[in-house]
Amino acid sequence: MPDHDSTALLSRQTKRRRVDIGVKRTVGTASAFFSKERATFFGAMNPQGSEQDVEYSVVQHTDGEKSNVLRKLLKRANSYEDAMMPFPGATIISQLLKNNINKNGGSEPSFQTSGLSSTGSEIHQEDVCSNSSRDSPQECLSPFGRPNMSQFDMDRLCDEHLRAKRARVENIIRGMSHSPNVSLRGNENDREGAPRSISPRESYRENKRKQKLPQQQQQSFQQLVSARKEQKREERRQLKQQLEDMQKQLRQLQEKFYQIYDSTDSENNEDGNLSEDSMHSEIIDARVHDSVGRSDNEMFDLDPGQFIDRARALIRERELGSDNRPKRDGPKEKDILHNSFLHPEGKHLAETLKQELNTAMSQIVDTVVKVFSAKPIRQLPQVFPPLQIPQARFAISGENHNFHTTNQRLQCFGDVIIPNPLDTFANVPMPSSTDQTEALPLVVRKNSTDQSAPGPPPVSHHPSLHQSPLSAAASFTSPSFRHPFPLPLMAYPFQNPLGAPSSAFQGKDRTSPESLDLTRETTSLRTKMSSHHMNHHPCSPAHPPSSTEGLSLSFIKSECGDMQDMSDISPYSGSAMQEGLSPNHLKKAKLMFFYTRYPSSNMLKTYFSDVKFNRCITSQLIKWFSNFREFYYIQMEKYARQAINDGVTSTEELSITRDCELYRALNMHYNKANDFEVPERFLEVAQITLREFFNAIIAGKDVDPSWKKAIYKVICKLDSEVPDIFRSPNCLQELLHE
DNA sequence: GGCTTTCCTG
């Protein structure tokens, strides 16, 4: 018996063998229709709009601020994952710790790197340490072997503790290193070898911090610990020694840091602006909170606002109480500002400003975290028309209908198809790192006149309810607000109303109800807008972006410019037909596949009447069905061969039920949500197909490169009538309601 | 040459 599992091999044997003979479909009048429509195609747009740059710069600016607040927020959200924010100070500590470790016989290959320590591997290691060294961290630092402890355990504990300690020390340094140049210089200085002096206060702080380590895996170490209490003391001494060494180095480091900062500050004291003042105060914060002897945890556990307040109080204590800190020289602006900082008005001003900064930073960070952490939940903005949406079925999160929330803003950029060309901004999902595993339906927009398409007329909605997502977005895009993320500019191509701007701006809404709600039905249907798609116009090869007729400069400008302006100049236009295929159309097509495997383009036009057909749309739809068939036949062949290998000898034994594996595979593919009842006829067709494959393989026909052709011929005749309900643009809602 | 389809790849 031949090996019937060699599907891949056989597939390649049939490569380039046409098997479509006999499965031709009637081609409708689409060609003429398309050629007409093509004349109004608009060129592709630059996907890298200036708006993106602006928004991105905001994020960059946020990083650049290196504000304590932001760092705290980020740190809380992501532990020590500070790789995105390099801190030269961390490098110093890494170097120091590395030396220390080497000196103490520590073995940690990853410490070879003298650069930033905040790598992913170290994050992991940090976690490991936190988990394992919680009981009595000092113990694991002991460089002396324990008789009853394996060398592996000893090394591991030692390394872990050192890493934990280093991370904490780095945190201290980060708190101080707001000025990159200063930090860099400090780095240089400290590489030369820092003197060491230990303060018991810092030892206490270090010990206290260790108590904050996670209390996991305690039991595994408790046994070891309880068995060796005496050794503990010795190890504790050793640990303290090490800590003192480290802290001595740290103090030296800090002193140099301060000196450098002060000198730098006095050199640049003409820049007595707010940001520098703020930075200065933050550095002072770090100094004070470091030297006053408060626990780092105490500070780090505070909320950002409390943190600043506490730091400010410490500053006051220090500045009013002790004056031994190096003073700035020269009665210059900086000093004036500095002094004003001590006066009530100045203090109040600074406080207010800092709180403002703090709040803004928190909002930005919250937004960033939200965007990255939460999958884009489809949410129905209130500006959308009150469609007959099966809310429960589509799992639309109604938790937050505040249009000013991040989620909602982002959801405006979902796969909703917006007719307005300027709304092309709004059609791309955010470049989330998590999702978008599904292909993006090609979406082509056009501002041509209404197309009277067969099928039910599009639903018309009140204009006031039809504010497009973009214009809605513009309503909250005030000069004081900026998106933390680049707006998805020009993700979908749009067609310019050639020479007819009036027609472009008059208008009715073409937003399909289906496009507004059904797209939210399942995350599997999320629109994919990869950079690949964004970088070229898929449907206008005859109208490259450089084409003057295709791309209006004013449009480009407005698209890259103020969104408020855009909302002003671009009311709704065109008909209620959308010019692209949404994920719902894909879902609908998949369901239609249960009835027809070889739909004609005319048929597709009638069943997708809410779509403005053009060559691209037709091709895409046909391609969809081609892909459906491909999957279908692959499954059939696969299961036919499997049956043969399983010893099936008669087609009578081959039947497709709703329980069988093949059916489940197909249903999963075309009806993933399983919310549609697959027609019985499809089971019959599938069974016939399976038996055709089975017989062909049994007969050895698969040696013929085009052996599938005959099967295709058979199957293409088995198409059945697609229910009329599929002609409705809202068919998904109606179907899935049943 | 245009169009459709399959095959293949990513």
Added chain:
DNA sequence: CAGGAAAGCC
């Protein structure tokens, strides 16, 4: 699922 290549029909 999309893009591209190739095959095959009209």
